[in-house]
Amino acid sequence: MLRFASCRQINPPVRPSVAVLFCYTIQMSSLFGKKKLEEKTVAIVDIENSSVAAALVQLSQEEPKLFAEKRTFLSIPQRLHGENLLHTTIAAAQELLLHVSEVAARMRMHRKLALMGDVQQAVVFFGPPWAEIDTTSSGSVQVNAPRVLTQELRSQIGSVFGDVETSFHSFATAAARIAQRSVPDEPYLLCTITGEITELTLAQEGRILARATLPVGLYTLLRTLTTHGGLSQAEAYSALKLQFSYLKEPFDSVGEHFSNALYHGLEDMVASLPTRNVFVLAHEPNGEWFAQAIVSDPKVATLFKDGGVVRALRPAHLSPLLAAHATHPDLFLMLEALFVDVRHGV
Numbered sequence: 001m002l003r004f005a006s007c008r009q010i011n012p013p014v015r016p017s018v019a020v021l022f023c024y025t026i027q028m029s030s031l032f033g034k035k036k037l038e039e040k041t042v043a044i045v046d047i048e049n050s051s052v053a054a055a056l057v058q059l060s061q062e063e064p065k066l067f068a069e070k071r072t073f074l075s076i077p078q079r080l081h082g083e084n085l086l087h088t089t090i091a092a093a094q095e096l097l098l099h100v101s102e103v104a105a106r107m108r109m110h111r112k113l114a115l116m117g118d119v120q121q122a123v124v125f126f127g128p129p130w131a132e133i134d135t136t137s138s139g140s141v142q143v144n145a146p147r148v149l150t151q152e153l154r155s156q157i158g159s160v161f162g163d164v165e166t167s168f169h170s171f172a173t174a175a176a177r178i179a180q181r182s183v184p185d186e187p188y189l190l191c192t193i194t195g196e197i198t199e200l201t202l203a204q205e206g207r208i209l210a211r212a213t214l215p216v217g218l219y220t221l222l223r224t225l226t227t228h229g230g231l232s233q234a235e236a237y238s239a240l241k242l243q244f245s246y247l248k249e250p251f252d253s254v255g256e257h258f259s260n261a262l263y264h265g266l267e268d269m270v271a272s273l274p275t276r277n278v279f280v281l282a283h284e285p286n287g288e289w290f291a292q293a294i295v296s297d298p299k300v301a302t303l304f305k306d307g308g309v310v311r312a313l314r315p316a317h318l319s320p321l322l323a324a325h326a327t328h329p330d331l332f333l334m335l336e337a338l339f340v341d342v343r344h345g346v
Contacts, residue, residue: 038060039058040058040121041059042057042121042123043100044056044122044336045096045124045153046071046125046171046336047127048194049194049196050073050194051092051194052089053069053071053330054068054093054099054100055069055330056103057341058116063322064338065322066322066324066329066333066337067326068100069326070099070100072092072095072096074089076233086148086149093153104161105117119164121167122167123166123167124153124167124169127171128194129197129213130145130149131169131170133170133201150168169339172201172208173208175201175281175339176203176206177342179203180203182277184205186275187275187277188202188278188279189269190202191262191279191281195217195218196215196217196219197214198216198258199214200214200262202275204273210269210272216261218282220258222236222237222240224250224253224254225251228249231247259294260297266303267303271303276309277308277309278294279311280310280313282331284328288312290312291310315329315330318338322334
C-alpha cells in the first residue's frame with residue numbers, strides 16, 4: 001500500500017550538524033564536504049518546458065545564499081509548437097538574465113555587498129524536452145537542446161556577465177544528487193511535474209538508473225479547468241490553491257489521467273528496481289495535490305508490492321540547508337543552488 005506523508009517545517013540546524021529533510025536524517029558534512037576558502041557568486045538559469053527562472057547564489061564557508069530569484073511562466077498554448085516554445089524560452093531567459101544582472105550591478109555599488117555582486121560563473125539547468133540522461137554512464141547528462149538555444153544562452157550570459165565559465169546540466173541530475181541524502185542506501189523515485197511534461201527518474205546514491213517522461217503536467221490541469229470548468233486562466237490558477245468543491249469533477253478527471261499515465265510509465269521501471277520512496281517535485285502549491293493523486297490510485301499501488309511512502313517536497317524542507325531570501329522560495333532553484341554548492345563550491 002502507498003501512503004502519503006507530509007512533513008512539517010523544520011528549524012534550521014547549527015552547522016556543521018544534523019538536519020532533517022523529508023522526515024529523514026542527513027549528515028550535513030557528507031553533503032557539503034568541500035572545504036571552501038573564499039566566497040563566489042554563481043548565476044543559475046533554469047530552463048523548463050513551461051517556465052524559465054534565474055537567480056544568483058553565493059557560495060561560502062557557510063550555507064549557500066540564494067537571492068535575486070525570479071521565475072516567468074510561459075503562456076498556456078492551445079497547441080504545442082516546438083519553434084514557438086524555443087523563441088518564447090529564449091526571450092524569457094534574456095529578460096531574467098537582465099533582472100539578475102541588474103541586481104548584481106546594484107550590489108557591486110554597495111561597499112559591503114560588492115563581492116556578492118561579482119558573478120564569476122553561470123550554470124544552466126535543462127528540464128525535458130531540452131535534456132536527456134545517459135543512464136549507461138553514471139547518470140551523466142546529454143543536452144539535446146537545439147544548438148541555437150545553447151548558443152543564445154551563452155551569448156546572453158556573456159553580454160551581462162562577461163566572459164565567465166558556463167556549464168549545462170540536467171535538472172534531474174541535480175535533484176537526484178540532493179535527494180539521495182535522505183535515503184542514502186535505498187533506491188528512490190523522483191516524480192518531477194512541470195507544465196507540459198512529468199519526468200520520472202529512478203535513482204540510487206545520486207546515480208540515475210532509469211528515466212521516462214509523460215505528456216501530462218500542470219498545464220493539463222489548467223487546460224481542463226478552463227475548458228470543462230469554465231474558468232479563465234487567472235481563475236484556474238486560483239483554483240489550484242483553493243480547489244473549490246464544485247470543481248471536483250475536472251480535478252478528479254485530471255488526477256485519474258495523471259495516475260493512469262504514471263502507472264504505464266512506471267510499470268517496467270520499478271519492476272527492474274523496486275523502491276519504497278517516491279518524492280514529488282512541483283511548483284507551489286501543486287506538489288501535494290499530485291502526490292495525493294498518486295496515492296489515491298489503487299492501480300499505481302500494485303506496482304509497489306512492499307508498500308511505500310509518497311512525499312511532496314516543498315521549499316520548507318530545504319530551508320535548513322540554504323538561505324533563500326524570496327517571500328516564496330522556488331523549490332527548483334533551491335535544489336539547483338544546493339547542487340551548485342556541492343559541485344562548484346570553491
